[in-house]
Amino acid sequence: MTRRILLSHLSLILLVLLALEVPFGIFYARSELSRFSHAAQQGAMTLAAVCEEKMEHGLAADLPDLARAYGRRTGSRVLVADQKGVVLTDTAALAQGGKDLSAEPDISDALRDQPVVGTRSDPSAGGEVLFVTVPGGSDATVPCVVRTVYALGPLTAKVHATWLALAVVGLGVLATVALIGFVLARSITRPVRALERATAQLAEGRLTDPPATDHGPPELRRLAASFTTTATRLQHLLQAQQAFASEVSHQLKTPLTSLRLRLENFEPHLAPCAQDSLDKALAEMERLSRMVQGLLALARLENSAIRPEAVDLDAVVADRASIWTAFADEQQVGIVVSGATAVRVWAVPGALEQIIDNLLSNALRVSPPGTAITLAIISAPGEAGRTSPMAELHVIDQGPGMTEAERRRAFDRFWRAPDADHDGTGLGLPMVRQLTRAGGGEVTLVAAPGGGLDAVVRLRRAESHTHREHPSTSADVDLAGRSRRRTTHSSAASARGRP
Incomplete structure (x- = not known):
């Protein structure tokens, strides 16, 4: 400026x-x-x-x-x-x-x-x-x-000497005006630079150096005052949301656990004809508990400024495939890994594990025995408006697939397909999209060529990124790890067919 x-x-x-x-x-x-x-x-x-x-x-x-x-x-x-x-x-x-x-x-x-x-x-x-x-x-x-x-x-x-004198005078005037103009421009843009720094701090999650409201033109002083007021209010709202999510996490877990124990204590005293109703009630309790955990995880993701890091995509895919192979064998479903190797992508800490766990869990629910789930890594060119190349992770199943209308609604919170079982919470795919976008990528659902569903996760390649890697804080890693462990546990339970 x-x-x-x-x-x-x-x-x-x-x-x-x-x-x-x-x-x-x-x-x-x-x-x-x-x-x-x-x-x-x-x-x-x-x-x-x-x-x-x-x-x-x-x-x-x-x-x-x-x-x-x-x-x-x-x-x-x-x-x-x-x-x-x-x-x-x-x-x-x-x-x-x-x-x-x-x-x-x-x-x-x-x-x-x-x-x-x-x-x-x-x-x-x-x-x-x-x-x-x-x-x-x-x-x-x-x-x-x-x-x-x-x-x-x-x-x-003599005429040329006069032209030279005019040019020297003009250059002198321009130099003087340039010096004065530079001083004036710096004084005008100093409040704008302060606003820029404050905006960057606010984007990081906390405003530590608010812009001064007593420097610069009156319009910029009023803008700085309005920005400071807005930023302060936003910080208070974010802190209130984080406190609410933390309190809800503690307040809901205790009554849900107590209610589950009370229901399980009824089992010795119930008639055999009521056993089926008790099993369904326990299954709904488990589903409600997973739903609450999913909502809290989404709230933490939305309220936390987690920076992306460079992650070895094929190493994470191989690790998750080896863990899920045992669950897939129980349903007589194979897991096949193919595609490029040594691919590094940008993702928030622990996000790739949660993304793959949720997509594999959904694929296992719909995969009939004797079929296979394919995890394929493909290098892709950059999208329009992007300068860095992309990498694609495809999770392909051989299940019944989805219609185009169902694929459009699949990322809505709490939405489930009409013919889906009642074990899901409708929060897995929304969490996948949130985690993917946090790393600068995108996820879509398309019809697989041979039938079934192809979940395509597009991520930015780390090799062509011009910024340095951002180290995550210990709190961010702990949050991602807790969310990953909860998602893996609930997804594995669903894959086994447990309530």
């Missing part, structure tokens, strides 16, 4: 300088040439009058000395011709005495009593010259013609 303000300020000043200095320089060059031409013409006319007088008194022999004296005094070359255009004297000795120049345009015009002033290129003079040709006579008869030639080099050098 400082650079833009400074550039706009300098552009305006430069435009003003050009509008003033360029016309002035052009006017000065033209006026100097006009003044010089007028002085040369006046001098040539005076010399022509003197030459005429000399010729009238029969003193033509004095013309060479007169011409040389005038040439030395004015720095010009002087040529005098008679009434027929024949050269009488030439200080430059370019035209020999007695040579007829009446055919030359300026001499011809002067013989017709018409003075001529102009410029032309003269290699012998080293560039442009100014020539003045005037008749010497006060009546219709022109007894002689005088031509004076001046080199324009000194005049051109």
Whole structure:
């Protein structure tokens, strides 16, 4: 912002300088040439009058000395011709005495009593010259013609020196204005930079250095005050939500555990016909407990600023596949791992394990015996608007699959397919999406080519990321670990068919 303000300020000043200095320089060059031409013409006319007088008194022999004296005094070359255009004297000795120049345009015009002033290129003079040709006579008869030639080099050098002085003055003005503009721009943008730092701190989860409200323009001071008020309120709301989630976690676990124990104590005293109702009640209690744990885990994820880290994707996939193989064997379902190796992706600590556990749990619920679940890792190009390449994790089952409408609603909280069993909570896929997005990725559900469902988790490749790895705090790791252990336990119980 400082650079833009400074550039706009300098552009305006430069435009003003050009509008003033360029016309002035052009006017000065033209006026100097006009003044010089007028002085040369006046001098040539005076010399022509003197030459005429000399010729009238029969003193033509004095013309060479007169011409040389005038040439030395004015720095010009002087040529005098008679009434027929024949050269009488030439200080430059370019035209020999007695040579007829009446055919030359300026001499011809002067013989017709018409003075001529102009410029032309003269290699012998080293560039442009100014020539003045005037008749010497006060009546219709022109007894002689005088031509004076001046080199324009000194005049051109003087004009160039003036242009250089104007350029130096302009650069000096620009430098002064740039210094003043830089100071002003820094003073204007200082509150904006403070707001930027405060916004970055707020994005990290806590505002420790609020922007000052007594510096900068009035508009920015009011903006800083409003931002501080909003940030303080947001922090209070986040703290209240975190406290609520923590309190609910403790307040709900105790009555749920107590209620489960009381229901289990009824079992020896119930008639056999009521045993089925007790089993269903215990199953609903287990489902309610998992639902509460899932909601609390989602609340912690939404309220925690967990930074992503570089994770070895294929190592995590192999580890989770080995753990779930035993559960899959109980249902006569195989787990196959394929795809790229040594792929590192960005994910929050413990997120990949929870994502794979939830997706494998869902796949096992719908996979018929004799089928296989495929875990495939595929490198993919970056999406539109992304500069880093992506990596895809596909969890493919051979179950009944989902319709397009069901796939669109699958990530809604508490939503379950109409033909799903009553053991699920409807929070697994929402948690998968939350964890994936926390690492900068995305998850989608598509129909598998051979039937079934393909859960595609797209994650950013860590090798092409330009930022350094962000270490997570111990609290974040502990939170992720507790959520992972709870999810694995509940998912494994569901895979075994337990209530």
